[in-house]
Amino acid sequence: EKLVVVGQGYVGLPLAMRGVDAGFDVVGIDVDEWRVKRLNAGESYVEDIVDDQVKAALRWGRYMASTDYAAAKDFDICLITVPTPLLEGAPDLRHIASAGHSIAPLIKRGSTVVLESTTYPGTTEEYLLPILEKGSGLRAPEGFFLGYSPERIDPGNSRWRLENTPKVVSGIDEYSLKKIETFYRQIVRDVVPVSSPQVAELCKLLENTFRHVNIALVNELSIFAQQLGIDVWEAIDAASTKPFGFMRFTPGPGVGGHCLPIDPSYLSWAVKRGLGHNFRFVELANDINRGMPEHVIRRLAMALNRRAKPIKGSRLVLLGLAYKKNAGDCRESPSIEVARSLSKLGARVRAADPYVKGFLAPPNIELIEASRQEFEQSDAVVILTDHDCFDYELAEQVSPFIFDTRNRCRGPNVERI
Numbered sequence: 001e002k003l004v005v006v007g008q009g010y011v012g013l014p015l016a017m018r019g020v021d022a023g024f025d026v027v028g029i030d031v032d033e034w035r036v037k038r039l040n041a042g043e044s045y046v047e048d049i050v051d052d053q054v055k056a057a058l059r060w061g062r063y064m065a066s067t068d069y070a071a072a073k074d075f076d077i078c079l080i081t082v083p084t085p086l087l088e089g090a091p092d093l094r095h096i097a098s099a100g101h102s103i104a105p106l107i108k109r110g111s112t113v114v115l116e117s118t119t120y121p122g123t124t125e126e127y128l129l130p131i132l133e134k135g136s137g138l139r140a141p142e143g144f145f146l147g148y149s150p151e152r153i154d155p156g157n158s159r160w161r162l163e164n165t166p167k168v169v170s171g172i173d174e175y176s177l178k179k180i181e182t183f184y185r186q187i188v189r190d191v192v193p194v195s196s197p198q199v200a201e202l203c204k205l206l207e208n209t210f211r212h213v214n215i216a217l218v219n220e221l222s223i224f225a226q227q228l229g230i231d232v233w234e235a236i237d238a239a240s241t242k243p244f245g246f247m248r249f250t251p252g253p254g255v256g257g258h259c260l261p262i263d264p265s266y267l268s269w270a271v272k273r274g275l276g277h278n279f280r281f282v283e284l285a286n287d288i289n290r291g292m293p294e295h296v297i298r299r300l301a302m303a304l305n306r307r308a309k310p311i312k313g314s315r316l317v318l319l320g321l322a323y324k325k326n327a328g329d330c331r332e333s334p335s336i337e338v339a340r341s342l343s344k345l346g347a348r349v350r351a352a353d354p355y356v357k358g359f360l361a362p363p364n365i366e367l368i369e370a371s372r373q374e375f376e377q378s379d380a381v382v383i384l385t386d387h388d389c390f391d392y393e394l395a396e397q398v399s400p401f402i403f404d405t406r407n408r409c410r411g412p413n414v415e416r417i
């Protein structure tokens with residue numbers, strides 16, 4: 001059977017490779033020429049897929065990548081895994097529309113389409129279905145099957161991978177659900193059928209909104225605890241000893257990435273559009289998390305002030321620019337926002353992040369290697385993204401002052417968020 005995966009990013013490429021493992025002939029469609037070239041040369045740019053997997057799939061003649069949808073002709077199953085960003089705070093479904101319009105003419109009777117992109121409840125049936133029916137001249141589910149299955153890929157997580165992470169699946173009718181369930185059972189260990197695409201769409205938004213709201217909770221708690229003179233990190237460690245009913249989150253300089261800062265706004269947008277209500281939890285969490293970079297600046301300014309050092313002209317060494325540790329992704333990175341603001345305030349900002357390759361540092365920010373000399377000659381070291389590769393002991397020993405937003409350092413010269 002022929003499987004087409006539209007979008008060969010950190011979600012689509014693992015799906016394509018699992019499809020090859022399961023015996024499908026797979027075509028990976030991507031609009032990015034550079035990606036298609038790399039893939040057809042047997043190279044992976046996705047953290048969780050190694051070159052050899054792509055090379056083997058090519059060698060067996062069971063995989064090819066293309067920018068041309070003609071390569072998708074006669075597909076049996078098509079998975080759509082394209083980005084769903086925000087545009088001025090509202091869902092931007094242009095990539096879903098583009099994929100839908102392009103794949104629709106290639107739908108043959110009895111084929112199956114599954115949307116995996118994170119989106120608001122209703123998208124599959126209200127938005128994608130009409131595009132596919134119009135473009136194919138067929139009706140669903142009589143002519144083709146359609147459903148939704150949210151992605152739960154966590155790049156770099158070696159414990160939970162595509163094949164062993166439970167996969168929620170749905171269909172617009174029971175036959176679509178059966179077809180889609182049967183497909184996923186060939187590539188993942190646990191399949192969790194739900195009664196409608198809207199349930200599956202909402203489930204995904206719930207998962208990430210839950211995380212976003214709880215991070216906002218500990219972020220706001222960290223602000224109050226510090227003002228009360230209470231060590232919030234110790235309190236969180238103590239609370240984490242509760243073996244049931246508590247889930248550990250930690251404060252930080254804000255929430256980055258392309259999931260957490262985005263997905264909750266899909267939910268609040270859907271509630272406002274549908275009911276005219278504000279989803280206050282989500283909006284409050286957005287406000288708190290978006291306010292953390294500025295909170296970091298305020299705390300740092302007060303700490304420097306206590307050392308008779310204005311921010312202007314101070315020599316700052318920042319550790320970490322990526323949005324989360326041990327990764328190089330800078331999308332929506334709060335660390336970069338902090339770096340930019342400090343530079344605007346006239347600080348001399350030098351940033352170290354070995355994961356961020358070939359990065360066009362924001363203006364007036366110098367990329368450096370973290371070293372004894374850099375620490376010694378700084379007025380302050382600011383820990384923003386706590387990559388495990390940084391030498392925190394050295395920083396503690398030789399830095400005049402450390403502002404630590406990730407609880408990696410101890411000592412009389414250390415202040416934590």
Ligand code: SAJ
Nearest residue numbers: 151152153154215249250251252255256257259260323324
């Ligand atoms: N963060 C905190 N405190 C925390 C946890 C995270 O400040 O306690 C910050 C991180 O520094 C980062 C941001 O939040 O800036 C997002 O971190 P994340 O660990 O949630 O990483 P993501 O963005 O890669 O989230 C992904 C999501 N996966 C999918 O959407 C499929 C999310 O659902 C996962 O729960 C998360 O990975 C995970 O568990 O690692």
